[in-house]
Amino acid sequence: MTIKAKxxxxxxxxxxxxRSAGLPNHDGTKVLYSVSTYSFADHEKHNEIRVLDVKKQESIVVTDDKTAREPKWLRKDGDVVMLMGGEEGKTNVVIGKAEDWSKSYTAGIIPGPVENLKIHPLANNQYGFAVSGKATPAGDLYNPETAKKPHTTGRVYNTLFVRHWDHYVTENRNSIFLxxxxxxxxxxFVLSDFRNALKGTGLESPIEPFGGIDHFDISYYGLVFTAKDPELNPALHTKTNVYYFLxxxxxxxxxLQPVYPTxxxxxxxxxxxxxxxxxxxxLxxxxxxxxxxxxxxDKNQLFMVDDLHFPxxxxSPLGTKDLKGRWDRSPSSVIWSAKKPGEKPGFYFIAEDHGRSCLFAADWSTPNQIDRxxxxxxxxxxxxxxDIKILDNDDVFISSTSLTENSLYSLYPRKWYDEDKVYKLPDGITSPSETTQVISSQTHFGSKLGLSYKQVSEVEWPGAAEDTSVHAWVVKPSDFKKDKKYPLAYIIxxxxxxxxxxxxxxxxxxxVFAEQGYxxxxxxxxxxxxxxxxxxxxxxxxxGGLPYEDLVKGFDWIEKNLDYVDTDRAVALxxxxxxxxxxxxxGHDLGRRFRALVTHxxxxxxxxxxxxEELYFPFHDLRGRLWDKPENWAQWDPSRFTKNWSTPHLIIHSELDYRLTISEGLxxxxxLQSRGVESQFLTFPDENHWVLKPENNLLWHRTVLDxxxxxxxxxxxxxxxxxEGSRNDALSVN
Incomplete structure (x- = not known):
């Protein structure tokens, strides 16, 4: 697939x-992925499952069925399994060859909508199969298309949650089906009996609203998952526990005979x-x-159960006696590295570091020190x-993005891992940013979209707190000229x-903002x-304290140090x-230094x-509940300073945002209107905290940029x- 934009x-x-994260086959010669494209000419979304031949650098369509999703490799000879939409809301499990999908077949039909497919090889060319879906109170897979419709729309609640993220909570709960x-x-292949692994446990997994395939795993011996502590109200607590069947x-x-998980x-x-x-x-x-x-x-820390018979x-391999942990980063995911003969595998971590999401590795101090x-x-x-995947030869396949690239596949060769289990950079390589080999850049490093990484730089200025600095990314227009001054878009x-x-x-x-001339x-x-x-x-x-002061200091620093920025023509969003x-x-002094503001x-x-819905959030960040610490809530309340509101202001708020309700935007x-301040209001009745529908998103951009x-x-x-019409900025997709 080629793309080109002027x-x-x-x-x-x-x-x-x-393009989705890539799924390489066992040796990395082929990569499965899904790709979706929205056509503003047709007002329609197009979906494809594709396979990339890495050596030829060519990809072919496996299927363009709009309902096809979550492809997975089966056998090494090219079998692929995926989920596809069926009649009356059911899900078909379809299997075929990546290069000849016309001969695919349905291995089984699941009686409702499911997602988060995981498979694991078993003996005799069999596979364990796991998905997640909504379960009824009786433990059956919930299918909204075939479920009996109530005669009333009323709902009665006796406890929190009432609603979560963008929907009202019902009696149906997420569960894992095997x-x-x-x-x-x-x-x-034929799909065997389909069972609810969590039936009768009172547990829910994956955890809403964002939990997915990272909330459970399967192996030859069982199932492990995370779920909210059933004894605590989920609106007031974040505690979740790890459970397993073995x-x-x-x-x-x-x-899975009826048994409660460990x-x-x-x-x-x-x-x-x-x-x-x-x-x-x-094990x-x-x-x-x-x-x-x-x-x-809070900081994520690594834990391990070394013997599942003794849970x-x-x-805590990176732990300390004070429970703070040795590593001052908070990984978002952990992946076991390859196992050498006679040794326990180490770990890869994906973690944020200084404005990037980086890959880290760690191994055991000695083979016998399994706890450090x-x-x-x-x-x-x-x-x-x-995302990363480990190949048979222990190389690491990586999916990533950047500020100018929307999909990059690359490889970290495990050969750079020496006998002393220390990750060393090869000769001539001076930075971890140079350690990967590119497999596929969907946009040719942004050039197909008219972008270049030369537009991107980073700066730092002294922070408000002692011994702190504030990092910031700087993105310039692609036609940037040093002798020209550009208005500032300060985005928080x-x-x-x-x-x-x-x-x-x-x-x-x-x-997008830079290409408008900011x-x-x-x-x-x-x-x-x-x-x-x-x-x-x-x-x-x-x-409204230290972060605000950091932003004021940043504005001053920009004004003094970046002579190509026109701070007299600044906007903030x-x-x-x-x-x-x-x-x-x-409501404060910094507001008078901007020509316009945008609140979403x-x-x-x-x-x-x-x-x-998640009340633990303000209770924690404001250091107390409203009735216990009213002064904390009042101190940082923007509405207290509305007498100062005078800068032109666009307000955007959607009706399905239950995290910050629409009354806040209104x-x-x-x-603003009552004070006679130039202002505008944009709302979407069918969007949540984010604007996800392409046509709505385009209107959002048009309104904000205007x-x-x-x-x-x-x-x-x-x-x-x-x-200009479509002739100058149209995207050509072939």
Whole structure:
């Protein structure tokens, strides 16, 4: 698939092919992936499953069925299994050859919608098969198309949650369903009996709203998963536990006789758990866990059960006596590395570091010290690593993105791992950013979209707190000229425990703003992740304090040090916590230094946070509940400073945002209008905290760019579209 754009615009951003993480076969010669493309001409989304021949650098379509998803390799000779839509909301399990899908066949039919497919090889050419789906209170797979429709729309609740993220909570809960793929006399695979692994346990996994395939794993011996602690209210607590089923005959029918799973206890750690994963042998479990209940951005730390027959013996290979851990980074996922003969495998970690999502590796200090790892060492730096897969020869296949590349496949050769188990850089290589070999860049490193990494740089300035600095990405226009001054787009990230990374986004893409003629600066102030846990934690009780001061200092630093930035023509934008900060800035001195502001789904009044679904969040960050610490809630409330609101302001808020309810956006807009401040309000009745539908997203970009361009003297984007039509910025996809 080739793509080509003359100019990077919102329509190009949203119409560019979106390629999934790659799934290599056993030796990395072929890569399976899915790709979706939205056509604004047809107003239709097109989906394909494709396979890349790495040597030939050619890809072919496996299937363009719109319902096909989650392809997985089976046998080494090219068999592929995937999920496809069936009649009446059912799911077909379809198997065929990647190069000849016309001969594919249905191995089984699942009686409802499922996702998060995992398979694991068993004996005699059989596979363990796991998916997740909604289960009814009786434990059956829920199918909304065949379920009996109630005669009333009313719902009665006696406890939290009432609603979560973008939907009202019902009696149906996520669960994990298991089966086997076995071969019949004709050599074809057949799906065996389909069973709910969590039936009768009262547990839910994956955990909503974002939990997926990283919340459970299967092996030859069993199932491991993470689930909310059933004894705690999920709206008030983040505690999740790791559980597992284990048996030498786990997959032998009828597998999973009624039994409650084993719970893994981790003394002193009461927070969230994620990324449970079996070792390659299936004899060990590793997972990540946070220490503090009620704090979703606490540091993830590694834990391991070395002998599944003794789950009480949990080790912390990077732990310390004070429970803070030796490594001052918070990995988002953990993956077992390859196992050498007679040794336990070490680990790979994906973790944020200084505005990037990097790959780290760690092995045991000695083969006999099974409870102590060497400190993780960065082996891949640059861009944002999203997924890795280990090949048969122990090479690491990597899927990643960057600020100018929406899909990159690369390889980290394991040969760079020496006999002393220390990750050393090869001769001539000076940085971990140079350690990978490129397999496939979908956009030819951005050039197919009219972008270049030469547009990207980074800066730092002294932070508000002692001995801190604030990192920021700088993205310039592709036709940047040193002797020209450009208006500033100052974009503040959400979270607040989040970060601007060297990664691709279709919602807040700095390059879209840069190509309109801005110098875009995306700071990582106090509270940002990837700069050490102390820096992240420092935002507690400081929402409008240290981060705001960091941004003021940053604006001053930009004005003094970047002579190509016109701070007299500056705009500021932000979403979620970034939206809160726009409202806070509007009421304070920094607000007078911008020509226009944009708030997307931001906080207007702190007391409005009580309408949110995950109440543990404000309770933690504001250091107390409203009735116990009203002064904490009032201190950082943007609505207290509305008498100062005077800068032109665009407010965006959607009706399905149950994390920050639409009343927050309406209150901000009503305030601006009542005060006579130039303002505009954009809303979507069918979007949540994010704007995901392509046509809505295009309108979002058009409205935002028209608003800020009109206030700094740049031609409005809608006028650019009208003047140039599709001939200059159209995306050609072949």
């Amino acid at each position: 100019k990077f615009t919102p329509k190009v951003l949203l119409g560019a092919p979106r 089966a086997q793929l076995v071969t019949n006399e004709e050599g074809k 048996s030498d005959t786990f997959w032998t029918p009828p597998f 719970k893994i206890h981790v003394p002193g750690f009461e927070g969230a758990s994620t990324s449970p994963i079996f070792s390659p042998s299936g 060990h479990i590793a997972f990540l866990k946070m220490r503090t209940d009620g704090y979703e951005s 009480a013996h949990v080790t 790892l060497d400190d993780p060492r960065m082996i891949v730096r640059g861009g944002a690593v999203s 990230h959400g979270g607040p425990q989040g970060a601007w990374e060297d990664s691709w986004s279709t919602r807040w893409n700095p390059a 110098v875009v600066i995306t700071p990582n102030p106090t509270g940002s992740t990837g700069f050490g846990q102390e820096f992240t934690d420092a935002i507690q009780g400081q929402w 932000g979403a979620s916590y970034g939206g809160y900060m726009m409202n806070w800035i509007q 789904d931001g906080v207007f009044s702190m007391t409005g946070q009580l309408a949110s 209150a901000a807009f009503h305030t 608003w800020i361009n009109g206030h700094v003297g740049i031609t409005k984007y809608s006028e650019q579209e009208e003047a």
